[in-house]
Structure formats: structure tokens, C-alpha cells
Amino acid sequence: MASSLRCFLRTGKNAVSALQRREFHRTLPVAVQVTVRDALNQAMDEELERDERVFLLGEEVAQYDGAYKVSRGLWKKYGDKRIIDTPITEMGFAGIAVGAAMAGLRPICEFMTFNFSMQAIDQVINSAAKTYYMSAGQQSVPIVFRGPNGASAGVAAQHSQCFAAWYGHCPGLKVVSPWSAEDAKGLLKSAIRDDNPVVFLENELMYGVPFEMSEESQSKDFTIPIGKAKVERQGNHITLVTHSRYVSHCLDAAAVLAKEGIECEVINLRTIRPLDVESIETSVMKTNHLVTVEGGWPQYGVGAEICARIMEGPAFNYLDAPVTRVTGVDIPMPYAKILEDNSVPQIKDVIFSVKKTLNV
């Protein structure tokens, strides 16, 4: 990936034509560029077509084509019965979605952002997550709650919170956080086919980012298993564990560090709960150093959980330094650009933390 990046930058060609030139690719020439938004759209389209019990509800998902256009075209194709615009009543429509799931349907409940899911969080946790257990396996809840999570750009404190740690805390839920277009498509399809409540944390700033999608990922049966992390970049010196948008930051940091001879292994968690601790441990036992990177607040966060799990497992004895967490700043998100930019991890923060952890 890094070499093709350098190649096409040198030739000055744009991304699309670069990929179409055979000599740049060992992979099949039928790989296409797809944005995360379109990948999500494809996933929902395919699952709606595959199973008539699947339907989508949320604010503006139908006639507006989705607040962020993720559900574009679906209402035109499937109509009022399958794509439902709701009033601005999160607690009500989330509860309705859970009830529908209990009675045999397979709803996708969209929160315009996960900030608004706080209004409905009782339905997500008490009505959806816990029911299978409380009923000793009699009542399952096959539902997906999806929407953008975490910081955006200039939307200020009430619209920028990351809920990975909040939902990741609860048994009975699966919590997924895709990064790339392939992640988005494969994981959303898995989430919809899963018979359990899945919280699917997207990222608004990633919606428009194009990624190469392999031919395999274009198949209608392409799914990515929930609960497995992916090594996006191999390396021997240090492990970077991250999720969602910060995978990009870590890969960019890794590219810079590689020039200085530091090879980072970048792990894309893909799933927050259940956490793929084994993949992290395997990597740490190779590199002996670990940095976690997330957008959420540090206290009781995803990185904190990873630290605790590493300490409790075999990888602890392989650490040559304490684990470092790179997180959002522990404040409500400010508005002014300079303040906002300095409230979330930047590539330079990752680079700095890697060097500190390696003591170089």
C-alpha cells in the first residue's frame, strides 16, 4: 500500500487512473474505489433484498435519503414499508425497533448521531441487550443500532461524543467500529445477519473517504466476522491498536516513522466488544511495545480496557515499556477550529507517543 502511494504521487496521476494501470497492481484489475458511505449503502441494500424481515427506521432515512446520505436511494427502491422516516423521538422509535425485533423482524435502527442514542439508551441496554439473558434464551433481539459516532468537524460538545466505551461496557451487546469501506460493508452485513443486538459505530468524517474494495468484497455474501481484529500493517518494533478513523492516523504515522527505521504494526480492532485480545497479545509478544489510539476520552475508555487485559494475560511479560494510551483530551469538545484540532489525537501525537514508548 505504501509503495503504490508513493508511485502514484510521483507520477501525478489521480487515484482512479493509477489503479486502472495494471503495472501498479498485483491484485485483480476489477478492484474498485468505493466510499465508506456507498459501502454502507450497498450493505443495507443487499441485506434488504436478501431478507424481507430487514427494514430501516430513523430520522430522515427515507425521503431525505439519510441525514448523511448513507441510505440514499433505498426508499425509492423499497418504499414506505421497509424504509421508515420517524418523528424526532429516539426513545420511542428505538423501543419500537426493539419490539419489532422481539416479534420476528430484523430492524436497522439509525441514530442520526450516537449522541442522540443517549435519549434511547435504556431501550438499547435494558430492553435489547439484557433480554436474551433475562429470559434464559427464550427471547432474542436481532437488531442493529447504527449511526455516526465520535467527533465530527465543528459540531461542538453535544454532538461529538464517542460511545465506544459506554456500549462496550455492556454484556449482551456486540459493538462494532469499522474503518475502511470493506470493513463497513462486511461488518454491517454481519451485524444485520447476527441474531443479537449490535451497536454499529460509524464515523461521519470517514463517510466520504474512498477505499479500494477487492472483488471478493463486492460479492453479495461478503461478510467480515464480528470479533476479529485485522492487522493492517505488519511491523516489528511496536504495536499500534486503534479503531475507526484513527486507523488512518496510525497508518500515516507508521509511514512517517518507517522513514526513520521504526516499523509499526497497526491493528484495526474492527470490533470493540467482544475485544480480540488474542490478536493484540500475539502482536505485543512480537514487538514488545504497545500504543493504543482512540478518539474517545481516556478515563474508563477502550485503551484503558486494553491496558488491563494486556496486564492480565501472557503478553505482559513481553512488554519492554508500559502501554501508552493516545486519546481524546479529557474535555467537552470545543468549537473553535484550533481548539477542536487540539482536542483529538493528531498524527504527530501518535508519532510522539511511539517514540516515547520506544524511548528514542
Place this chain on the structure above:
Amino acid sequence: MTYSSFFQNQPVVGGVNGARVVVSRSFADFTPQASFDIKKCDVHRLEEGPPLKAELTREQGLQYYRIMQTVRRMELKADQLYKQKIIRGFCHLYDGQEACAAGIEAAINPSDHLITAYRAHGYTYTRGVSVKEILAELTGRKGGVAKGKGGSMHMYAPRFYGGNGIVGAQVPLGAGIALACQYQGNDQVCVTLYGDGAANQGQLFESFNMAALWKLPCIFICENNQYGMGTSMERASASTDYYKRGDFVPGIRVDGMDVLCVREATKFAADHCRSGKGPIIMELQTYRYHGHSMSDPGVSYRTREEIQEVRSKSDPISMLKERMLSNNMASIEEFKEIDVAIRKEVEDAAQFATSDPEPPLEELCNHIFHNNPPLEVRGTNPWVTLKSVS
């Protein structure tokens, strides 16, 4: 247990030489069917309400009696077991309100759906769970309907969605179940119950709005037992006309102590929903003899005289019994026999509930996910890893 099997399990009555013989007096001696006047329902946004007369057959009467008496005795047994500390935690008893559960079930089909809040033991029974499985769930044993993992507020059965602990949360769920009925085009309805305390919850109004907008086949029923925990309805609600609180949703106010009134009103409501007119609200005016839960004596916010007055003048079981007796639809001996059989059923159930073992620790972590490969669950310390299967 279906309605018809309740009747088939009728106890031995009379007979020569103690042989198992059904009623020695021939059926021709009893009035097979009678028509009763029932209280007129106040209506909201409706041209007409349920009928003013209800037909009752002898079989139906004995069925309803049996059901209500079973719920009554089951709840009193739960009271006893709680005081003996064999039941712990929350226990919200339903005695006094039996006509609601019995009347609703009489009016809907087994294929319809029902969801309620935490005062749920009566509905768990009418929706088909045995007294034995209910009491064993209350005592936290493996033979309980939720294998001991749910307790009083979390009992489930096919088409019965609990048992819900968070006040009001079951109402959007019920509207969602109704949406599934509409989506699947199966002509079924969902009965969604809540109390006078929950009637002020915002999520109810969100549910009324969406149910009305989309014409969901949902019967919203407010079981108004006059007290939300220790707060009387006048002290909690700016408007106590709960049947009107749906505003644009039509409503009827029903005498919840009369099983026939409840049945006729529910039939009326179900017809309304099934004909595609959208949701409807029913307010059942009822009363609970016990306090809010077993930790509430129930007399600090109301008088003993009030409780006693309802017991003597409006008890649902007595009312039905008197109606049948005064119309020669059954004999006192028959009712006594039914009572004896129920007492035995409840005693046997309690015996099971106190002797059945607790769920095995190996099953602690099961039922986290459905259709999932087994997973590991962290125990209380890092050296304890527990197994979870679907």
C-alpha cells in the same frame, strides 16, 4: 394451557362411590347462558363504545372464575413465600386486579401478543405459563420459566414479552410488536399495558404518536389502580382521565373490576385495531389490595377502610361468583370444588418451587448471545474464565 384445557381439567365433582364423575347434577339444571348488564364505558373520540350487555355461558363463567381464583391464590402464596424469605428482591402482587388479565385474555386470540410492566404474574399465567413455573421463577430455581435468571419481573412465553422492569419502557416495545404484526400482515394485535404511574412517561406519548401516524394495531391499556407506588393519581397527574391522554388516539374508560366489562371492551378495541383504524387506549379502573410491592405495607398513603371497601363491594371474583349463583349458572359446591383444586395446584406448585434446586453455577454465563459459538466470559478475577453458550 389453553382456555379449553382449563375446563377439561375441572376437578371431580360429586358422583356415586367417589368415582370420577363429572357433575352429578345434569347440565340441564343450570342456566347454560345468561345476559348481563355491564357498566357503560366513557368514550373519547369515538362515536360509540362497547355494548352494554355481555353474554356469558356457564363454561365461560367457570373458566373465568377458575383463572381469577388461580391468580388470586398464586399471588397470596407468593406473599406467604416472600414473608418466609423464600422469595427475595422485588415482588409486585396482582391480587384485586384479576379481572383485567382474565378479561383481556378472554377477548384476544392466543396468536395475539401481550406485553406488560412488572406487576406481571397474572399475565404470565393467562398467557400460558403454569403456576409451578411462575412460583419456581420467583424462588429462583432452575424449574422457573426463565430458569431462575429473570425473577419476578422478567418472565416470558410465546407471544408474551414480559415482565419489564423499567417503568414505561414496555410501551414503545408494544408499539413495535404491533408494527411487526402490521408488517407481516397477520391480522394480529398487540396488547400493551402500563399503569397510572407510567401514564405520564414521555415515551408513551412518543409511542401514541407513531402508533397513530402509522395506524399500528396496538391496544394501549392503562391499568389504573389509582396509585403509582405511593403516589395517588391526583398527586401525579395533571389530568387523571387516562383514557383521554392519547389526545388524537381514541379511548374508552372501563370498569376493570368486572371481567365481562373488560372482555367486551377488549373485544371492541381489538376489532377497532384489526379493522385498520389504528391504535386505541383503554383505561381499566381497578385496584390492588397489596401495597406497591412486598416492601410496601400499602397503608401509609391510603386507608385500610378504602381497601376493605373495595374488597367487600367490588371484588372481581366475588362479583362473578354472585352473578353466576344468582342466575343459577353453577352451584356453591362447584365453586368450592374448584377452590379446593386450585388450592392443591398452588400448594403443589409451592412445594416444587421450594424444593427444586437452584440453577447450576455452570449455567451462570449462558444466554448472552443467540446462535453464537461458545465464548469465554471473564469471572470476578483474572484467573476465573467462565464459559458461555447460547
